[in-house]
Amino acid sequence: MTTTSRKRWVDYLILGLLIFLCFCLLFESHISPPALISWLGHWHPVVLHFPIVLVIIAVVLLLSGKKVSYVLLSISCLAALITAISGFFLGLGSDEKGDLLFWHQLLGAAVAIGMSIWYWLANNGYAKSTVTKGLGLVLLLMIGFTGHYGGMITHGQNFLALPGGTKTDIIPDNPLIYEHIVGRILDAKCVKCHNPNKTKGEFLMTSFEALLKGGESGANIIPGGPDESEFISRLELPIEDEDHMPPEGETPLDAGEIEIMKRWIALGASDTLRLNHLESKDPLAILIKEMMVPDPLEKWAQLPGVQDSTLTRLASDYLTITRIAASSNALRIAMYKPPKYDITTLTRLKVISENIVELDLSGLPIGKDEMHMIAGCKNLEWLEINNTPITDNDLDTLKVLSNLKLLKVFETDIADNSLDILKNIKSLEQLYIWETSVTEPGILQLKKDRPDLEIFSGINSELKTFFAENDTLAIKEKTK
Numbered sequence: 001m002t003t004t005s006r007k008r009w010v011d012y013l014i015l016g017l018l019i020f021l022c023f024c025l026l027f028e029s030h031i032s033p034p035a036l037i038s039w040l041g042h043w044h045p046v047v048l049h050f051p052i053v054l055v056i057i058a059v060v061l062l063l064s065g066k067k068v069s070y071v072l073l074s075i076s077c078l079a080a081l082i083t084a085i086s087g088f089f090l091g092l093g094s095d096e097k098g099d100l101l102f103w104h105q106l107l108g109a110a111v112a113i114g115m116s117i118w119y120w121l122a123n124n125g126y127a128k129s130t131v132t133k134g135l136g137l138v139l140l141l142m143i144g145f146t147g148h149y150g151g152m153i154t155h156g157q158n159f160l161a162l163p164g165g166t167k168t169d170i171i172p173d174n175p176l177i178y179e180h181i182v183g184r185i186l187d188a189k190c191v192k193c194h195n196p197n198k199t200k201g202e203f204l205m206t207s208f209e210a211l212l213k214g215g216e217s218g219a220n221i222i223p224g225g226p227d228e229s230e231f232i233s234r235l236e237l238p239i240e241d242e243d244h245m246p247p248e249g250e251t252p253l254d255a256g257e258i259e260i261m262k263r264w265i266a267l268g269a270s271d272t273l274r275l276n277h278l279e280s281k282d283p284l285a286i287l288i289k290e291m292m293v294p295d296p297l298e299k300w301a302q303l304p305g306v307q308d309s310t311l312t313r314l315a316s317d318y319l320t321i322t323r324i325a326a327s328s329n330a331l332r333i334a335m336y337k338p339p340k341y342d343i344t345t346l347t348r349l350k351v352i353s354e355n356i357v358e359l360d361l362s363g364l365p366i367g368k369d370e371m372h373m374i375a376g377c378k379n380l381e382w383l384e385i386n387n388t389p390i391t392d393n394d395l396d397t398l399k400v401l402s403n404l405k406l407l408k409v410f411e412t413d414i415a416d417n418s419l420d421i422l423k424n425i426k427s428l429e430q431l432y433i434w435e436t437s438v439t440e441p442g443i444l445q446l447k448k449d450r451p452d453l454e455i456f457s458g459i460n461s462e463l464k465t466f467f468a469e470n471d472t473l474a475i476k477e478k479t480k
């Protein structure tokens with residue numbers, strides 16, 4: 001072959017590929033790829049490195065005033081075209097195109113078209129013209145952005161972001177239900193198909209606002225109405241149903257995770273709700289705490305054993321006893337106000353006092369004897385005695401509880417003397433104390449003395465309606 005006939009042959013090849021690429025771009029929606037074409041698409045990640053390197057070398061030579069050889073130029077041009085076409089085939093395999101893929105493809109095609117124009121210019125006497133140099137500069141920029149978007153597609157949005165700020169696996173002590181619990185489940189099981197790049201069903205789940213906005217068929221989370229929420233019904237469909245989420249073949253949500261979603265929606269699907277806003281007996285609080293203790297068996301291994309029969313004997317219609325985790329000896333106890341209050345229901349619990357880790361006696365007419373029973377629960381971490389007639393003297397009994405982390409004493413008669421007692425419970429992390437007889441200066445002093453203690457003293461109106469609604473929900477559940 002002579003040089004000119006070889007040149008002409010390359011010209012035709014480039015022209016052919018260029019036309020084919022433009023055809024692909026224009027008629028994309030009508031193309032459904034046969035298996036062979038999809039297979040060709042899989043070569044995209046292999047071939048794409050050639051044009052990147054070759055085009056950059058060619059542009060650098062051009063801009064520094066050196067001669068760009070015909071061989072280098074034609075090979076770069078062919079490599080760019082083949083890469084764009086194979087990338088296009090690869091893109092056909094993903095059934096919905098996100099913004100990232102759109103821009104990546106468009107810029108990639110623009111690089112290939114730009115190279116073809118350069119090839120033509122160079123062969124028609126404009127090898128070193130200003131237009132050619134300008135084109136080289138634009139090509140360099142476009143290669144950069146194409147690679148950037150490509151990297152984001154394969155490695156995630158933050159591929160080129162600086163290290164740091166990555167999510168940790170640890171759930172903080174008093175987690176935000178949406179951010180730390182619900183969001184974590186969505187990230188693990190849903191976001192891979194519902195993100196800005198791949199927004200299946202036009203449903204974006206990467207921000208709270210988008211989640212509540214819903215998708216194609218509108219809002220699918222109805223705050224307060226889990227049973228009316230399509231979001232929930234999709235999780236609960238039989239796995240083989242084609243509307244089930246996530247689709248068959250993906251890891252589905254487990255029963256606990258579905259319960260978390262339902263209860264979070266039932267409580268209003270809020271993004272400000274925290275674990276400690278919930279009562280300890282709230283099903284959501286229980287589920288979350290199970291998630292938070294990585295290995296409850298290990299944490300409570302040293303507790304004395306309790307038989308199930310003992311628990312059944314001590315429990316009643318108004319007193320629930322549950323294990324913090326199955327087969328753990330740590331117990332959570334909640335008592336509701338019976339029509340006729342009998343103190344022995346509580347004092348009988350002495351036999352299992354070491355096992356009680358969470359205790360909810362809110363709303364009961366408790367007094368001195370009950371407080372002594374509580375003081376005997378040396379492993380107690382979470383105590384709710386809000387809305388009870390307790391006073392400073394009663395609270396004094398609690399000073400022996402060296403593991404107490406959370407205390408709810410709001411709407412009681414305690415006064416500033418109690419603050420001194422609480423100050424000295426070193427393990428205490430959270431205190432809920434509004435509508436009592438304690439004074440504002442008293443609280444300020446406690447804050448100063450115990451900067452590590454989180455004090456919830458003024459109840460804001462949002463929290464108040466939340467508690468009110470939450471109580472009615474709890475009551476509804478009880479009467480079910």
Ligand code: HEC
Nearest residue numbers: 189190193200201203215216217218220231245246247250
């Ligand atoms: C493997 C990809 C994939 C995963 C993972 C996935 N989805 Fe989907 N999702 C889709 C597709 C495809 C559609 C659109 C088709 C449809 O409506 O069934 C969709 C649609 C939806 C819709 C309907 C949106 C609307 O308005 O029509 C909801 C709700 C939904 N998904 C929830 C979820 C939840 C919750 C999860 C995580 C538990 C999840 N999806 C995980 C692929 C996925």
